[in-house]
Amino acid sequence: MNIPYEKNQKDRVPFEMYKKMFAEADAAFLSSVSGVPYEEETGLFMVTLMDKRYSVHHPDFVVECLDEDGTYAPLLTDIETKILIIRYLLESRKAAFKGGFYAYADMPWGNHYNQVFQGRCVKRLAFTFGFQMDKFCRVMESVGGKKIPVGDAGYEFAFLDDLRLQFVLWEGDEEFPPSAQILFSDNFSSAFQAEDMAAVGDISIGTLKTLAKSI
Known part of the structure; x- marks a missing residue:
């Protein structure tokens, strides 16, 4: 298709x-x-x-x-x-989660779209929550996110069924801008194409932004 x-x-x-x-x-x-x-x-x-x-x-x-x-x-x-x-x-094609996570650029087609994904999703995540880490933690927990020991604040959560994401933030300050990382569980490439996975970033970050308004 x-x-x-x-x-x-x-x-x-x-x-x-x-x-x-x-x-x-x-x-x-x-x-x-x-x-x-x-x-x-x-x-x-x-x-x-x-x-x-x-x-x-x-x-x-x-x-x-x-x-x-x-x-x-x-x-x-x-x-x-x-x-x-x-x-x-x-x-999508059913594939079990084996416990691994990959950056967008690590996907078979990732290098072709990575620059767009970085601007469209990773930088958006960083500048949405990189100066309000407490709110990031609360909103991640509101969608069932589990804290992981990465970055200044990192969470793993189920995006869709058994397809999982890790969102990691490094806090910004007066000298350095915030930064972020988005990682995809190893079964994502069986379910979605490169373009779809950019939409995954859009949807997940947009959902968190909406939820954050009431937190």
Whole structure:
């Protein structure tokens, strides 16, 4: 399938095209290949995104958040997130997490896109939270993040099902700007293309920024 992903692709590649592909696909086959749980009786896929559980109905891609606690549910509101999830259901290949983490540049195609990823995601993370480390820690814990002994503040968390991220920050001061690192679990490359993984950075950082407003 391998349809190119772009941040503003909702204008170039309509979301309705992905919905049509999803509707025409065999749901049981998608589940068997991707490993995403599917209930044939109800027509529901089950995914967990940023510590929230969702059902995704086949064939019409109707999404419902199963954790109605009043906090931010990005899959319900954001077109970029919906495109990422529908591509995940259509294209991902199940792969177990083996415990390793890799930088974007370490992926097979990473060097071709790394400069863009650094500006679009890594620097954005650094300058969003690099001068407010306490808020970073609180917002990471609010999405189930577990502290790791890296940087001035580092957390590992589940982005989507068993696909995990590590966000690491080094605090900025009057002399030096903040810096950051984003690492992907070793099963990410079985689920997403390079362009999708840039969207993963956008979505995760955007979710944290939204949550931080209420912390």
